[in-house]
Amino acid sequence: MLPFLLPLLLLSVLGEASPRKRATTPSAYCSDSDGNYKLSPISPPVQGSGSPGSESTWKLRIDDTSSGHKQTIVGFGAAVTDATVTSFNTLSSTTLQQLLNELMTGTGAGFALMRHTIGASDLSGDPAYTYDDNGNSADPSLSSFDLGDRGNAMATMLAKMKSLQLSLKILGSPWSPPGWMKLNGVIDGTTKDNNLNDGYLTRGGTGSTGYASAFAQYFVKYIQAYENVGAHIDAITLQNEPLNSQAGYPTMYMFDYESAQLIQNYVGPALAQAGLNTEIWAYDHNTDMPSYPQNVINGAGQYVHSVAWHCYATNVDWTVLTRFHETNPKIKQYMTECWTPASASWNQAADFTMGPLQNWASGVTAWTLGTNDQDGPHLSSGGCANCRGLVTIVNGGYTFNPAYYMMAQFSKFMPPGAIVLGGTGSYTYSNGGGVQSVASLNPDGTRTVVVENTFGNDIYITLSTNSGQEWSGNIPSQSVTTWVLPAL
Numbered sequence: 511m512l513p514f515l516l517p518l519l520l521l522s523v524l525g526e527a528s529p530r531k532r533a534t535t536p537s538a539y540c541s542d543s544d545g546n547y548k549l550s551p552i553s554p555p556v557q558g559s560g561s562p563g564s565e566s567t568w569k570l571r572i573d574d575t576s577s578g579h580k581q582t583i584v585g586f587g588a589a590v591t592d593a594t595v596t597s598f599n600t601l602s603s604t605t606l607q608q609l610l611n612e613l614m615t616g617t618g619a620g621f622a623l624m625r626h627t628i629g630a631s632d633l634s635g636d637p638a639y640t641y642d643d644n645g646n647s648a649d650p651s652l653s654s655f656d657l658g659d660r661g662n663a664m665a666t667m668l669a670k671m672k673s674l675q676l677s678l679k680i681l682g683s684p685w686s687p688p689g690w691m692k693l694n695g696v697i698d699g700t701t702k703d704n705n706l707n708d709g710y711l712t713r714g715g716t717g718s719t720g721y722a723s724a725f726a727q728y729f730v731k732y733i734q735a736y737e738n739v740g741a742h743i744d745a746i747t748l749q750n751e752p753l754n755s756q757a758g759y760p761t762m763y764m765f766d767y768e769s770a771q772l773i774q775n776y777v778g779p780a781l782a783q784a785g786l787n788t789e790i791w792a793y794d795h796n797t798d799m800p801s802y803p804q805n806v807i808n809g810a811g812q813y814v815h816s817v818a819w820h821c822y823a824t825n826v827d828w829t830v831l832t833r834f835h836e837t838n839p840k841i842k843q844y845m846t847e848c849w850t851p852a853s854a855s856w857n858q859a860a861d862f863t864m865g866p867l868q869n870w871a872s873g874v875t876a877w878t879l880g881t882n883d884q885d886g887p888h889l890s891s892g893g894c895a896n897c898r899g900l901v902t903i904v905n906g907g908y909t910f911n912p913a914y915y916m917m918a919q920f921s922k923f924m925p926p927g928a929i930v931l932g933g934t935g936s937y938t939y940s941n942g943g944g945v946q947s948v949a950s951l952n953p954d955g956t957r958t959v960v961v962e963n964t965f966g967n968d969i970y971i972t973l974s975t976n977s978g979q980e981w982s983g984n985i986p987s988q989s990v991t992t993w994v995l996p997a998l
Contacts, residue, residue, distance in 0.1 A: 533994055533996050533997075534997075535996060536556075537551065537994045538551065538553065538555060538983065538991060539552065539919065539922075539991070539994075540986055540991045541918070541919055541989065541990050542856075542988055542989035543856035543857070543912075544988070545912065547989060548910070549915055549922065552984075552986070555982055555995070556981070556982060556983060557979065557980065558982065559972060560982035560983060562970035562982070565968055565969060565970040565984065566968075566969045567969065567970045567972065568945050568970070568971050569935055569971075569972050569973075569974070570933065570934070570935035570945070570959075570961070570971060570973045571933060571934045571973070571974045572932070572949040572957070572975055573931055573933065573975075574931055574949070574951060574977045575976045578932040578976060579931065580870065580929065580930040580932060581842070581843075581870050581929070581930050582929055583872060583873065583927065583930065583950065584622070584623055584679055584842070585623030585678070585679055585873050586619075586623055586873060586874050586924075587621035587623040587874075587876075587879070588621070588624065588625070588875050588879035588899070589625045589626065589875060589878040589879060590624050590627070590879050591626070591627050591633035591634065591879070592627065592631070592634035592635060592660055592664065593633040593635075593878060593886055593899070594667075594878055594879045595664050595667045596635065596663075596887055597880050597881055597882040599663065599667075600882075600903060601906065601907075605907065609901065609908050610670055610671060612910075613879075614674040614678070615674055620918075620922050621675065621678075621921055622677045622679065622925070622926045623844075624679075624680050624681070624879070625680075625681040625682075625683060625847070625875045626668060626680060626681070626682055626683075627682075627684075627685060628640075628641070628683060628684035628746075629661070629684055629685065629686065629760070630660075630760050630889070631685045631759070631760065632888055632893020632894050633881070633886070633889075633893070633894065634887065635887035635888070636890055636891075638686075638698050638889060639658065639697070640686065640687060640689075641661055641688075641728070642654055642656070642728065643689070643697075644688070646689050646695065647690060648690045649688070649690065651724075655728070655731045655735075657732075665739035665741045666741075668736070668741035669739050669740030669741040673740070677925075677927075679745070680745075681744065681745045681746065681791065681846065681875070682732070682733075682743050682746045682747075683747045684748075684749060684750060685750050685762075686760035687728060688728070690721075691720075691728075692705065692707055692762060693705050697760050698757065698889075698891065698892075699891075700757050701757050701761075704761065704763050705764070706720070706721070707719070708720045708721060708722040708768070709722065710768040710771070716768055716771040716772060716775065717776065722775070723776060723780075725772065725776065725777070726776040726777040726781075729746055729781065729788075730780050730781060733784075733786055734784070734786075744789060745789040745791050745816065746789070746790055747790070747792070747818055748764065748777065749762055749794065750795075750847075751794060751795045751820065752769060752795060753796075753799060754795070756892065756893075757892065758892015758893055759889050759892045766802040766805040767805060767809060769802075770805060770807075770808070770809025770810045771809065773806065773809075774809055774812065774813065777790060777813075778790060778810065778813030789815065789816060790814050791816040792806040792810075792816070792818070793806065793818055794818040794847075795818075795819070795820050796819070796820050796821075796822050796823040796826075797821075797827060797828065797830040797831070798824070798830075800833070800834055803817040803834070804834070804837070807838060807841065815840070815842060816841060816842040816843065817834065817838075817841055819831065819843065819845050820847040820848065821847065821848035828845075828865035828866050828869045828871075831869035832870055835869075843866075843871050844866075844872060844874070844875070845862060845863075845865075845875070846874075847877045848862040849894065849897050850876050850897070850899070850900060850911065850913035851885075851896050852911075853896070854913070856916075858913065859876060859900075859913035859916040860916040861962075862874065863920050864946050864947075865946075867920070867930060868948050874917070874920075878899050879899055879900055879901065880899040880900065881898055881899035881901075881902060881903070882903050882904065885898050885899075898911060900913050900914040901914060915990075916990055919992050920992075923994055924950045924958050924960075925952060925953065927953040928951065928953065929951045931949040933947060933948065933949050943964055943965045943966070944964055945963055945964075945965075945971075947959060947960060947962070955997030955998065956994055957994070957995040957997075958994055958995075959993040960990060960991075960992045961985050961992075962989075962990050963985045963987060965987060967987050968985065969984075969987075970982065971984075971985050
């Protein structure tokens with residue numbers, strides 16, 4: 511690190527580590543569909559019924575007493591892919607530091623949960639790679655394990671983020687293990703036998719043949735290597751989208767019972783024997799197959815206490831998370847992937863943050879954090895060619911895209927440790943117009959209320975609280991607006 515950046519970094523760390531001054535008056539911030547508001551301060555709510563005038567009115571209620579307490583927030587953020595790291599590293603050191611401050615500290619979004627790709631994903635430049643390719647020759651002892659240039663760059667970027675956001679949690683997910691560990695012998699290029707060579711598909715079962723032990727040690731070595739660079743890995747999933755087998759980019763199919771057996775008999779014990787406190791999260795795929803994480807928990811509950819969900823199910827239904835919570839009340843849940851293409855509606859990122867939060871998710875990460883102005887770099891052979899980052903890097907500078915502001919309306923005002931509160935009054939009509947809201951009790955005692963207004967007109971909200979208060983104020987049309995209410 512350049513010496514002249516040290517004071518700036520230290521100030522950022524100190525600023526994030528020290529408690530923020532507790533708000534004693536209400537405030538409001540807004541981001542809207544037209545970009546007229548971008549985390550912009552607007553008129554705060556007032557106590558009482560206020561003066562709606564001719565505006566349409568809407569009533570909400572939150573339970574800010576102990577009876578309304580739901581899940582605890584871990585954080586919000588996005589996927590740090592090779593595309594993110596490559597594009598970020600084209601910036602000057604000064605500009606990169608400024609960007610990271612805006613992403614990771616309270617001066618900006620305050621992101622505190624990052625998912626990163628273990629080896630190549632579709633958002634990697636050619637060629638696809640893992641941390642032990644070894645010329646595609648079998649290396650069961652992992653003697654050729656090496657993060658390589660791209661892995662070291664990834665670990666270094668995550669370490670920089672961690673230095674700015676002390677609450678940062680990092681989740682690592684592989685798109686494929688080394689090709690030699692698979693039945694088809696390749697990272698990508700075919701869906702035939704696109705499975706781990708671990709014995710599961712043979713008569714002997716998981717571990718009877720193949721590389722179950724090497725697969726487990728691959729995670730151990732990766733976690734240790736990142737730790738050595740300063741990037742502590744808080745959690746892993748065994749396989750990104752285990753029910754998605756495609757030829758054009760790294761993927762691998764993994765059965766639910768296979769995943770449970772690998773965790774219970776190999777990966778879980780390997781992490782424990784290495785003295786690592788890294789958590790193992792189940793699934794990392796869509797909401798239309800809740801039996802998958804349930805079967806993993808049933809078979810490996812000793813090691814699995816969290817589930818990761820994606821948004822790509824047809825007609826995605828986030829109430830799946832509530833039903834899963836009712837069956838598994840001690841299991842944490844996260845929404846770990848949803849893309850943010852330029853073609854998406856203005857409120858897509860708000861929806862994939864709001865819905866999971868209303869249904870017991872403790873954190874949300876978008877796909878992806880940053881890309882260049884060509885939505886890359888990405889593999890030329892397949893995968894997503896139009897996945898735009900929350901941030902676009904272009905001509906030595908950066909631009910925050912609408913999805914960034916929509917997510918920041920939550921992340922900036924619902925810090926790690928905030929408790930989501932029960933509430934009523936959210937409703938969306940069949941034509942798409944409506945109001946959705948979620949609230950939290952923050953560590954400093956303040957209360958945050960995030961309101962998404964998809965109507966084409968301003969509305970006037972009256973918010974009642976179970977603590978006996980009433981607050982009211984204007985919510986601009988097609989916006990996400992955040993109220994921060996003073997502590998009781």
